[in-house]
Amino acid sequence: MNHISMNLLLFAEITISLALIALLLPPGNGTRPVIVRLPVSLWALPVAVYVIAEAEIILFKHTGLGYVIALSLALLITALADEKPAKKVAVATAIVGASLVQLYTLYVPSFGNDTWRDIIWAAQALQAGHVTETAVRHSAYPFPMVPLEYALMSLMSGLDPVWASVVTGLLYLV
Amino acid sequence: MAPLAVMWAAGYIPQVYSLTVFLTAFLVGSALLRIPLLAAGVFGHGGVATWMMLTTAALWISKRGRETAAMLLNLIIIFAAYAIYTSLLYALSDAYNSVVETVLALLRGEKILAATAPVSAPPTSSLGNLALSVLAVSGLLVFLHGRGPARALAFLSGIFLVIAYIGASVFPAADLTRYLGLPSASMLVVWAPYGFQLIERKRLERFYYIVLIVVAITGFVYSGVFAPRNPYTGNPYTFSLSGPVSYDELIFSMFRVFSPMALL
Numbered sequence: 026m027n028h029i030s031m032n033l034l035l036f037a038e039i040t041i042s043l044a045l046i047a048l049l050l051p052p053g054n055g056t057r058p059v060i061v062r063l064p065v066s067l068w069a070l071p072v073a074v075y076v077i078a079e080a081e082i083i084l085f086k087h088t089g090l091g092y093v094i095a096l097s098l099a100l101l102i103t104a105l106a107d108e109k110p111a112k113k114v115a116v117a118t119a120i121v122g123a124s125l126v127q128l129y130t131l132y133v134p135s136f137g138n139d140t141w142r143d144i145i146w147a148a149q150a151l152q153a154g155h156v157t158e159t160a161v162r163h164s165a166y167p168f169p170m171v172p173l174e175y176a177l178m179s180l181m182s183g184l185d186p187v188w189a190s191v192v193t194g195l196l197y198l199v
Numbered sequence: 200m201a202p203l204a205v206m207w208a209a210g211y212i213p214q215v216y217s218l219t220v221f222l223t224a225f226l227v228g229s230a231l232l233r234i235p236l237l238a239a240g241v242f243g244h245g246g247v248a249t250w251m252m253l254t255t256a257a258l259w260i261s262k263r264g265r266e267t268a269a270m271l272l273n274l275i276i277i278f279a280a281y282a283i284y285t286s287l288l289y290a291l292s293d294a295y296n297s298v299v300e301t302v303l304a305l306l307r308g309e310k311i312l313a314a315t316a317p318v319s320a321p322p323t324s325s326l327g328n329l330a331l332s333v334l335a336v337s338g339l340l341v342f343l344h345g346r347g348p349a350r351a352l353a354f355l356s357g358i359f360l361v362i363a364y365i366g367a368s369v370f371p372a373a374d375l376t377r378y379l380g381l382p383s384a385s386m387l388v389v390w391a392p393y394g395f396q397l398i399e400r401k402r403l404e405r406f407y408y409i410v411l412i413v414v415a416i417t418g419f420v421y422s423g424v425f426a427p428r429n430p431y432t433g434n435p436y437t438f439s440l441s442g443p444v445s446y447d448e449l450i451f452s453m454f455r456v457f458s459p460m461a462l463l
Binding site for chain 1: 211212213215216217219239242243244245246281285286287289290291328329331332333335336339340343364367368392398407409410411412413414416417419420
């Protein structure tokens with residue numbers, strides 16, 4: 026069996042190439058980096074991305090190339106815009122957040138094993154009224170902070186633990 | 200790190216919880232507020248807590264600040280107490296062994312195939328990791344041309360990223376990319392603007408600056424935002440929203456019988 030898979034080899038090659046270019050390029054002449062100026066406010070970008078994605082979903086029942094291109098361009102323009110860093114971060118978060126919200130309206134978010142374990146743990150903790158006296162246990166988490174967080178949010182907001190997890194994820198992004 | 204932002208929003212795992220709390224602890228000025236944050240981080244995930252201790256130690260060695268020393272001491276006390284009085288110590292000793300075994304296996308020229316074999320992803324899925332390449336480059340620039348504690352942190356994060364990479368190739372089941380790679384990449388994200396500033400100042404910035412940003416954005420778009428059933432990615436194992444969408448599907452996917460659930 027090969028030690029390094031094709032993916033890892035590609036990743037290493039691209040990283041080394043980029044690093045080599047960065048180290049070998051001659052010093053710059055001190056000019057300002059490229060700046061993109063939009064005729065409208067930067068806040069139009071999240072709305073534009075959302076509208077394009079929604080239109081594609083209505084037409085094709087899934088997001089397509091238009092959304093991918095719009096998202097890439099929106100993020101590139103945001104990165105190169107002549108704005109304060111805090112505003113750029115806020116706009117980029119809005120772009121990604123709008124994409125997530127819109128995808129969540131169509132599909133339940135994709136969860137891995139760990140997230141399902143934490144959600145089920147939270148649900149059991151709510152039933153048992155105790156965070157560790159549950160059927161789900163894990164030696165690496167003697168005091169389960171994340172299930173406790175889901176359980177508390179679920180208890181306070183009345184949301185299902187699954188949606189408590191989704192809301193936590195979105196809040197984290199923001 | 201951009202693609203993982205989407206994955207995190209969809210799957211808020213204990214590592215992410217712990218990492219968020221620790222990064223906040225770095226920013227908090229008050230020691231009174233910092234102690235509960237450190238405790239929550241340690242309770243959240245033992246592996247990330249170990250990373251935090253090493254990072255804080257590196258920061259203290261390079262800076263020798265009194266505040267950093269106090270933070271390191273608090274962290275060690277909380278971590279030691281929690282690890283000794285709970286079952287965490289067993290889990291952690293296994294994890295530390297995995298790291299040592301991974302490095303030894305690389306030196307011996309072996310490959311450890313314990314536990315589950317990794318699912319082979321198509322070569323295009325490495326596109327999703329390109330943001331990490333950009334972070335590695337900016338980290339390298341910070342290490343070579345930066346000043347102050349940034350250099351030490353960039354160096355340590357770079358070393359952890361290399362170990363995570365070795366883990367991914369030599370001992371995939373140890374999942375070092377998640378335990379070491381994720382927090383280290385996050386640390387490099389913090390220093391990325393500084394790295395870009397160094398490119399601006401020292402290099403042929405106008406072109407290469409854009410190349411790096413385009414590479415990072417391509418990686419993000421490829422990996423994070425494709426909806427299920429789109430015609431461009433059919434792979435449920437990449438960091439995208441095309442994974443199992445319900446618990447039943449998760450069970451199916453374990454048997455490698457994946458069928459996207461139609462919710463429309």
